[in-house]
Amino acid sequence: xxxxxxxxxxxxxxxxxxxxxxxxxxxxxxxxxxxxxxxxxxxxxxxxxxxxxxxxxxxxxxxxxxxxxxxxxxxxxxxxxxxxxxxxxxxxxxxxxxxxxxxxxxxxxxxxxxxxxxxxxxxxxxxxxxxxxxxxxxxxxxxxxxxxxxxxxxxxxxxxxxxxxxxxxxxxxxxxxxxxxxxxxxxxxxxxxxxxxxxxxxxxxxxxxxxxxxxxxxxxxxxxxxxxxxxxxxxxxxxxxxxxxxxxxxxxxxxxxxxxxxxxxxxxxxxxxxxxxxxxx
Amino acid sequence: xxxxxxxxxxxxxxxxxxxxxxxxxxxxxxxxxxxxxxxxxxxxxxxxxxxxxxxxxxxxxxxxxxxxxxxxxxxxxxxxxxxxxxxxxxxxxxxxxxxxxxxxxxxxxxxxxxxxxxxxxxxxxxxxxxxxxxxxxxxxxxxxxxxxxxxxxxxxxxxxxxxxxxxxxxxxxxxxxxxxxxxxxxxxxxxxxxxxxxxxxxxxxxxxxxxxxxxxxxxxxxxxxxxxxxxxxxxxxxxxxxxxxxxxxxxxxxxxxxxxxxxxxxxxxxxxxxxxxxxxxxxxxxxxxxxxxxxxxxxxxxxxxxxxxxxxxxxxxxxxxxxxxxxxxxxxxxxxxxxxxxxxxxxxxxxxxxxxxxxxxxx
Numbered sequence: 001x002x003x004x005x006x007x008x009x010x011x012x013x014x015x016x017x018x019x020x021x022x023x024x025x026x027x028x029x030x031x032x033x034x035x036x037x038x039x040x041x042x043x044x045x046x047x048x049x050x051x052x053x054x055x056x057x058x059x060x061x062x063x064x065x066x067x068x069x070x071x072x073x074x075x076x077x078x079x080x081x082x083x084x085x086x087x088x089x090x091x092x093x094x095x096x097x098x099x100x101x102x103x104x105x106x107x108x109x110x111x112x113x114x115x116x117x118x119x120x121x122x123x124x125x126x127x128x129x130x131x132x133x134x135x136x137x138x139x140x141x142x143x144x145x146x147x148x149x150x151x152x153x154x155x156x157x158x159x160x161x162x163x164x165x166x167x168x169x170x171x172x173x174x175x176x177x178x179x180x181x182x183x184x185x186x187x188x189x190x191x192x193x194x195x196x197x198x199x200x201x202x203x204x205x206x207x208x209x210x211x212x213x214x215x216x217x218x219x220x221x222x223x224x225x226x227x228x229x230x231x232x233x234x235x236x237x238x239x240x241x242x243x244x245x246x247x248x249x250x251x252x253x254x255x256x257x258x259x260x261x262x263x264x265x266x267x268x269x270x271x272x273x274x275x276x277x278x279x280x281x
Numbered sequence: 282x283x284x285x286x287x288x289x290x291x292x293x294x295x296x297x298x299x300x301x302x303x304x305x306x307x308x309x310x311x312x313x314x315x316x317x318x319x320x321x322x323x324x325x326x327x328x329x330x331x332x333x334x335x336x337x338x339x340x341x342x343x344x345x346x347x348x349x350x351x352x353x354x355x356x357x358x359x360x361x362x363x364x365x366x367x368x369x370x371x372x373x374x375x376x377x378x379x380x381x382x383x384x385x386x387x388x389x390x391x392x393x394x395x396x397x398x399x400x401x402x403x404x405x406x407x408x409x410x411x412x413x414x415x416x417x418x419x420x421x422x423x424x425x426x427x428x429x430x431x432x433x434x435x436x437x438x439x440x441x442x443x444x445x446x447x448x449x450x451x452x453x454x455x456x457x458x459x460x461x462x463x464x465x466x467x468x469x470x471x472x473x474x475x476x477x478x479x480x481x482x483x484x485x486x487x488x489x490x491x492x493x494x495x496x497x498x499x500x501x502x503x504x505x506x507x508x509x510x511x512x513x514x515x516x517x518x519x520x521x522x523x524x525x526x527x528x529x530x531x532x533x534x535x536x537x538x539x540x541x542x543x544x545x546x547x548x549x550x551x552x553x554x555x556x557x558x559x560x561x562x563x564x565x566x567x568x569x570x571x572x573x574x575x576x577x578x579x580x581x582x583x584x585x586x587x588x589x590x591x592x593x594x595x596x597x598x599x600x601x602x603x604x605x606x607x608x609x610x611x612x613x614x615x616x617x618x619x620x621x622x623x624x625x626x627x628x629x630x631x632x633x634x635x636x637x638x639x640x641x642x643x644x
Contacts, residue, residue, distance in 0.1 A: 163459065163580050168590060169597070173445075177462030182555060239554030243577050 009053030016046030024098030079144020292339030445594030478533025
C-alpha cells in the first residue's frame with residue numbers, strides 16, 4: 001500500500017466517516033444517544049485525512065482539486081465536514097454528526113468506488129488563474145453548505161413528524177428542537193446563497209472577458225440553482241415558504257444541485273483546454 | 282469486640298413508613314442540629330452523614346461496634362418522639378457492602394418513590410457536603426460517598442432508568458423543550474384554574490420559562506393566580522385575539538365549549554410565521570378544537586397524549602431496573618473491596634477480615 005498517494009488518505013477519510021455512520025446507526029438502533037465527543041473526534045480524524053488527501057491531489061494537479069467528478073464529490077464532502085465541525089461546536093445539534101457522517105461517507109466512498117470518475121486528472125485546470133480557482137472552490141463550498149442544509153432539513157422533517165404523530169421515543173427522542181433546526185436551516189440557506197452569489201460574481205467577472213470559455217448550459221444550470229435557493233430564501237424571509245415545505249424544498253434542491261455537478265464538471269466540452277493525466281496511461 | 286470499624290446505614294423511607302410517620306421522623310433544621318450535636322457525644326461513632334428528604338431519613342455512618350449504632354438510633358428516636366420499638370418496625374438497616382448498594386441505589390433514583398427521579402442525586406450530594414462541612418465524615422465515608430456518586434452516574438448514563446419524564450407537567454415541559462429548545466424566551470399562557478394546569482405552569486416557571494400570563498373566566502381569579510405565580514393577568518375575552526403573542530398555551534378550564542377554535546389558532550399562526558404554537562390541553566372537555574392539530578405549525582397535546590407518554594416512560598424506566606441493580610451490585614462490590622482492603626473495615630457482623638467473596642446473588 002502506497003501511503004504517499006492521495007487516494008490512500010481519501011480512503012482512510014472515507015473509512016472514518018463510515019465509522020461515524022456505523023457508530024450513529026448502532027446508537028440509533030439501540031435507542032441510545034451516541035457520544036457526541038466521539039463522533040466529533042471521528043469526524044475530525046476524517047477531516048484531517050481528507051484534507052491531507054486533497055492537499056496531495058492539489059500538489060499533483062497544481063491547483064485546487066476540482067478537475068473531475070471524483071474531486072468535486074470529495075471537495076463537497078470536505079466542505080460539508082468543515083461546516084459541521086464549525087456548527088457542531090457552536091450549536092450542538094444532536095444527530096447532526098450522524099447525518100453529516102452519512103452524507104460525507106456516501107460522497108467520499110461513492111466517488112472512490114467509481115474509478116471512471118477519476119480516470120483522468122486535469123493538471124492546472126484553471127490555467128493558473130487564482131480568481132477562477134477561487135470561484136470554483138467557493139461554488140463547491142456553497143454546495144457543501146447546501147448539503148448540510150439538506151441534512152438539517154431532513155432532521156426538521158423527522159422532528160416535525162415525531163411531534164405531530166406523538167412519536168417521541170426511540171431515536172426520535174434524540175432529535176434537536178424544531179425551532180433550533182429551523183433557525184440553523186435559515187442561517188445555512190442564507191450562507192449558501194451568499195457564498196454561491198459571491199462565486200457567481202467572481203466567475204461572471206472573468207466570463208465577461210471571455211464569453212466563449214464557459215458552456216452556456218453550465219452557466220444556466222448554476223444560475224438556476226442559485227436562483228432557486230435565492231427564491232427559497234426570499235420566500236422564507238417573507239413567511240411564505242416555511243416549515244415542512246421549506247425543508248422539502250431544500251432537500252429537493254440539494255438533490256438537483258448534486259445532479260448538476262456532472263454538468264458543472266470541467267470535463268464538459270466547453271471547458272478550457274488543459275493537460276490531462278490519464279490514470280491508465 | 283473487634284476494633285475494626287463497620288459501615289452502616291439505618292433509617293426510614295417511603296417503602297415502609299407511611300406519610301404521617303415520615304412527617305414525624307423528618308428532621309427540621311433545629312432537630313438536625315441537635316441530633317448532630319448529640320451524635321458527636323456518642324463514643325465509638327467515627328463518621329456520620331445524614332440524608333434527610335421528604336421521603337427518607339437515613340443515617341450513614343461508621344461505628345466501632347453494634348452498640349454504637351443502637352445508641353445513635355436511640356438518640357434519633359428521642360428527638361423524633363418515636364419509641365425505639367416503633368422505629369424498629371419501620372426501619373431499614375443494612376451493613377457493610379449492602380450499605381453501599383443502598384447508597385448507590387438511592388443516589389441513582391432506584392429507591393425513589395418516582396423511579397429514576399433526578400432530584401435525589403443532588404439531595405445525597407447536599408447531605409454529603411453538609412457532613413463534610415461539619416467534618417463528620419472521614420476516610421471511609423469520603424471514599425464510599427465519592428465512589429457511590431460515580432457509581433450512580435454510571436447507572437444513570439448506561440441505563441434508561443431515569444430516561445424520559447413520568448409526570449404530566451414534566452412531560453409537557455419536555456415537549457416544549459423539544460419544540461423550542463430553550464425556554465428562556467418562551468411565553469407561556471395559562472388559561473383556567475385547574476389544578477393540573479397550575480402544576481404545569483409551575484413546572485414551566487421552574488424550568489425558566491421567559492414569561493407567564495394567566496387568564497381565567499373570572500378576572501378576579503386570574504389576578505389571584507397571577508399574583509401567586511408572579512405573572513401577568515389577561516382578560517379571558519382577549520385570549521383568542523392575543524394568542525399570537527404566546528408560544529405555549531396551557532389550557533385547563535372547566536368550560537363546556539372549546540376555548541381555542543381552529544380559526545383563532547390559524548389567525549394566530551399567520552401572524553407568527555416560522556414560530557410554532559404549542560397547545561397543552563389539560564381540560565375535560567377539551568379546550569382546543571381537535572382541528573387545530575391539523576395546522577402545520579401547531580402542536581396539540583391533550584391529557585391522554587401526555588398521560589400515555591408519561592406511562593410509556595415509566596414502563597421504560599421499570600424495564601431497566603434489573604440491569605441497573607446489577608450494575609449497582611457490581612459497583613458496590615468493587616467499592617467494598619477497595620474500602621475493606623485499604624481501611625480495614627468489616628462487613629458489620631464483626632468479621633475482622635474484609636468480605637471479598639460476596640456476589641450479587643448472595644445478597
